[in-house]
Amino acid sequence: MLALWDLQKTLPIRGALLIAALAVGGCSSQLADMTPTDAQAHPREPGTYLPVHDLPPDRDQAVITPEQRAKIEAELAAARDRQAVAGKDAK
Template sequence: MSALRDLQKSLLICATLLSVAFALGGCSSQLADMTPADAQAHPREPGSYLPVHDLPPDRDQAVISPEQRAKIEAELAAARDRQAVAAKEGK
């Protein structure tokens, strides 16, 4: 009886692994087929960074004033410093 259960368990494991392999094999479609036609091309050089400070031409939102930007940056720096102190105290 024990040998039969071991055989059934082995067959169940093999069937599960086989079905997972088939399921994952079905997910390997070409990504190029799924990209829209108007998508931007990727940069040729692998180490280049995207321009994060360049704004799109059709931006409808108002630009943050320099005073507000300085205030936000100061708040973020203060939060970073508080987290660094809390991390040192926690260790």
């Protein structure tokens, strides 16, 4: 009697799981079926590698002048000092 009672309690759960599995399985489709008909085929061979040994042309002039570099470094040092003081005041 006990086994029959357990089967009657779990039967609706098993049925619901079976129906859910079938529903989810019916929603799946092949990715190949989803590609458009006018899509280009991928080449079988990947082709050639990019030329990694080619270097960019050398620059004859500096990107920034030494005066500009010194000014930027001074501004960064001043900002660092201000943040250090603000950090000490916050503690």
